[in-house]
Amino acid sequence: MRILLVEDETDLAQAVADHLRMAGHAVDCAATLDDAYAAARTVSYAMIVLDMRLPDGDGLKFLHDLRDRRDTTPVLIATARDRITERIAGLEAGADDYLVKPYDLDELLARVGAILRRTESDRAPERLFGSLRIEPSVRRATVDGDDVSLTRKEWAILDCLSRRPGQTFSKGELEDVVYGFGEEVESNAIEAHVSRLRAKLGKRAVETVHGFGYRMGQGR
Amino acid sequence: MSRGRLSRRLATLTSVGIGAIWLLAVFSTALVLKYEQEELLDLHLQESAELFLPVLTERWRNRESGIEPRSDSHYNPEEALVYLLVDRSGRIVLQSPSVADADLPALPMRHGYLSTATHVFYATEFNREGFSVVYGDPKVERRDAYMESFVAFLLPILALLPIAYFIVGWVARAGLEPLNRLRDEIAERGEGQLDPIDARGQPEELAAITAKINGLMVRLGQALAGERAFATNAAHELRTPVAVALAQVQRLKIEAEGVDPERIERIEAALQKMSRLVARLLELARSDAGLGVSAEQHDLKKLLGHVLEDSLRDPARAERLKISLPDQTVPAPIDPDAFAILAGNLIDNAFQHSPAGTDVSVALSRDGSLRVTNDAPRLEDRELSGLTRRLYRARNSGGGFGLGLHIADAISRQSGGKLTLRSPVPGRDSGFEAVFKAPGA
Numbered sequence: 001m002r003i004l005l006v007e008d009e010t011d012l013a014q015a016v017a018d019h020l021r022m023a024g025h026a027v028d029c030a031a032t033l034d035d036a037y038a039a040a041r042t043v044s045y046a047m048i049v050l051d052m053r054l055p056d057g058d059g060l061k062f063l064h065d066l067r068d069r070r071d072t073t074p075v076l077i078a079t080a081r082d083r084i085t086e087r088i089a090g091l092e093a094g095a096d097d098y099l100v101k102p103y104d105l106d107e108l109l110a111r112v113g114a115i116l117r118r119t120e121s122d123r124a125p126e127r128l129f130g131s132l133r134i135e136p137s138v139r140r141a142t143v144d145g146d147d148v149s150l151t152r153k154e155w156a157i158l159d160c161l162s163r164r165p166g167q168t169f170s171k172g173e174l175e176d177v178v179y180g181f182g183e184e185v186e187s188n189a190i191e192a193h194v195s196r197l198r199a200k201l202g203k204r205a206v207e208t209v210h211g212f213g214y215r216m217g218q219g220r
Numbered sequence: 221m222s223r224g225r226l227s228r229r230l231a232t233l234t235s236v237g238i239g240a241i242w243l244l245a246v247f248s249t250a251l252v253l254k255y256e257q258e259e260l261l262d263l264h265l266q267e268s269a270e271l272f273l274p275v276l277t278e279r280w281r282n283r284e285s286g287i288e289p290r291s292d293s294h295y296n297p298e299e300a301l302v303y304l305l306v307d308r309s310g311r312i313v314l315q316s317p318s319v320a321d322a323d324l325p326a327l328p329m330r331h332g333y334l335s336t337a338t339h340v341f342y343a344t345e346f347n348r349e350g351f352s353v354v355y356g357d358p359k360v361e362r363r364d365a366y367m368e369s370f371v372a373f374l375l376p377i378l379a380l381l382p383i384a385y386f387i388v389g390w391v392a393r394a395g396l397e398p399l400n401r402l403r404d405e406i407a408e409r410g411e412g413q414l415d416p417i418d419a420r421g422q423p424e425e426l427a428a429i430t431a432k433i434n435g436l437m438v439r440l441g442q443a444l445a446g447e448r449a450f451a452t453n454a455a456h457e458l459r460t461p462v463a464v465a466l467a468q469v470q471r472l473k474i475e476a477e478g479v480d481p482e483r484i485e486r487i488e489a490a491l492q493k494m495s496r497l498v499a500r501l502l503e504l505a506r507s508d509a510g511l512g513v514s515a516e517q518h519d520l521k522k523l524l525g526h527v528l529e530d531s532l533r534d535p536a537r538a539e540r541l542k543i544s545l546p547d548q549t550v551p552a553p554i555d556p557d558a559f560a561i562l563a564g565n566l567i568d569n570a571f572q573h574s575p576a577g578t579d580v581s582v583a584l585s586r587d588g589s590l591r592v593t594n595d596a597p598r599l600e601d602r603e604l605s606g607l608t609r610r611l612y613r614a615r616n617s618g619g620g621f622g623l624g625l626h627i628a629d630a631i632s633r634q635s636g637g638k639l640t641l642r643s644p645v646p647g648r649d650s651g652f653e654a655v656f657k658a659p660g661a
Contacts, residue, residue, distance in 0.1 A: 081455060
């Protein structure tokens, strides 16, 4: 996978690049925003590791510009900006993950791997969870080869959970996925959809993270 | 000093002053009055004596010629009056019945006034018959009359004093109103608001104080801005070199040959500890810079979700973490970074000081209280009260820096919330509980 590393601290950039290369990725380094814009225009990267404070500007602006151009290249922000408001601003601007310096190189590698797998599975024609097979392009879910009929809202929840296996989604986040803006949400609506999903796909298809939300499990 | 105290003090002091002046006035009036009264009574005594002389001389003549009885007992115009009719040799030829009770002057007495222990006497000149009247006025009566008029002066003034106290109190409060306004203006200033106080319409003395305060606030504002700027820049300045060193060491561990891997790991561990210390020191700098209040409401549930993400991603922590969040948003007027630092520290602290494998529970309630509990051994009350001191480390501190709870406590106070630490957890015989009640909750 080809990764763009935007980092002005050369000693850090070199170590990170070496580590990513060791894991089998191809890495291009950009030490300024100008270089980053030029690189992103000419090459289609599998993902971008982005520092925020660069000599010629703010990495956040680069991210906004990227998303404004409808470029969905995954972005991992790796920065010294440690405030929660800065983290939220980065994620809301469209970053896929946020890592604060100093970080473990292995942690960075794990996050890069997780993002790449996620985008890969987004593009993959099917997602497999034990006996449960999900084909997003045709909105089809099968268990042991048998078609399961899902409502629009059940499908939205399953699609969201299966797109990012391992990640926990709060009820609020799932409500945002299922209901449009301004649409009235009944209390316990998400619980009801999840319990119907379990009835159709198997008890362990959706796991409860107690007190927090739900994440993808395995089919029957 | 509160409004009540200052105006009451003024009212009391002014009333005491008025009272003292009034008393002085009463005493000097009384002295003048006494002098005038004496003069008047003396004159009256002299007139009475001179009127009496022919009367008594006449009575003596009548008695000598046998017209009137010798005894003078029935003639008694004024019981208390003392009179003597004396001849040139000082012999008493006629006297009033009340003479027995009086302290008489030595006779013969010269023409004029004389004061004895009980009376004031006046002796007339001798008349043609060779007699003089010594006429006495009792001092007791004079004193009584004098006291009566003195009390008549004093009483209304004593009654007026409390009224004066209330009037002066009211005047003082009205007069101190600009001071109250200034106090309210100062009370409004704080963390977020350091704009100058409007000095228009203020009395001269207060305008001078206001100018000084405004100057101080400008400097305070600059100092706080400087401190915040440092806390922001320091994040980059401190975190970046540690990040470089850590990344380089981790690469070295993989690439270096012939170097003792254990030594590299020791450097790595030291750098990781330093990285945690840098994080805490940055939080400390931010809390010292006055991070806390916010005019806007922020959803604590959303913020806590972001804070918990780090722990949920750590497999060693994720399985021990028991989370309970309300369904609704939990808005509170607190700075989001302040809340995140506070919550992060409470959670880190709970993991740091709990036995391996035991649960750490994090619960946010609808009313804005965050409760973090663990299964730590019970703490003594003395230890509990020391926990929020800077650099305090409990027994078995587990490698903490002694900053986490201090920072949480400082931020809690600055935000207007309340942090309560308890051990054991209520209803259990062990464990440690930290409850943060957000402002406005």
